[in-house]
Amino acid sequence: MAFWNLGTMELKEFRPGIMSKAEFGANLIMVFMEIGAKKEDTGHRHPFDQCGVVLEGQIEMFIGQERKLLDSNESYFIPSGEQHGWKTFERPVKVLDISLKQPQI
Amino acid sequence: MAFWNLGTMELKEFRPGIMSKAEFGANLIMVFMEIGAKKEDTGHRHPFDQCGVVLEGQIEMFIGQERKLLDSNESYFIPSGEQHGWKTFERPVKVLDISLKQPQI
Numbered sequence: 707m708a709f710w711n712l713g714t715m716e717l718k719e720f721r722p723g724i725m726s727k728a729e730f731g732a733n734l735i736m737v738f739m740e741i742g743a744k745k746e747d748t749g750h751r752h753p754f755d756q757c758g759v760v761l762e763g764q765i766e767m768f769i770g771q772e773r774k775l776l777d778s779n780e781s782y783f784i785p786s787g788e789q790h791g792w793k794t795f796e797r798p799v800k801v802l803d804i805s806l807k808q809p810q811i
Numbered sequence: 812m813a814f815w816n817l818g819t820m821e822l823k824e825f826r827p828g829i830m831s832k833a834e835f836g837a838n839l840i841m842v843f844m845e846i847g848a849k850k851e852d853t854g855h856r857h858p859f860d861q862c863g864v865v866l867e868g869q870i871e872m873f874i875g876q877e878r879k880l881l882d883s884n885e886s887y888f889i890p891s892g893e894q895h896g897w898k899t900f901e902r903p904v905k906v907l908d909i910s911l912k913q914p915q916i
Binding site: 708709710711712713729731732733734736738754755756757759761767769770772774776779780781782783784785786787802804805806 | 813814815816817818834836837838839841843859860861862864866872874875877879881884885886887888889890891907909910911
């Protein structure tokens with residue numbers, strides 16, 4: 707579907723504690739995620755860019771050596787190959803995330 | 812820079828009536844745009860996906876045969892090759908937009 711209302715859209719469980727809906731195009735994957743409280747990704751990397759924006763809640767992210775507590779209306783850009791991870795706190799967080807459908811090395 | 816605060820970031824004029832800031836990675840371009848009132852793109856297409864989310868204001872978009880008035884917290888996904896365009900009204904609009912850095916045909 708071309709358009710999503712992120713406030714009313716129905717999501718499905720992607721991983722325990724993470725609800726999501728994804729759109730797969732020829733090149734891009736757009737994923738809307740609701741990440742539950744007290745979840746963490748301690749870090750990983752991949753050979754393609756990834757970016758997005760926090761729409762509700764707070765999430766701590768690190769990208770390489772940079773670490774930041776992101777509120778709604780803050781965006782992130784993870785360069786290809788850069789180590790990155792995130793952590794949520796007491797409240798769930800809503801994020802729209804975009805990455806490549808297939809690695810373009 | 813890895814992180815942007817979209818509320819306080821300084822923008823530059825990209826085209827008349829459109830202020831923006833862009834991040835170029837290996838694969839992706841992420842652009843934060845403030846589009847002025849009463850602007851229009853009557854339509855174009857390109858051989859790669861594009862997507863994004865409205866963060867403030869209202870914008871009318873069409874993607875192929877689908878046309879919608881988008882408010883904040885609504886997202887769009889433009890499949891590769893699909894004709895698309897947009898129109899703003901009385902107020903400026905803030906959009907975070909993501910597309911491929913180079914066409915991946």
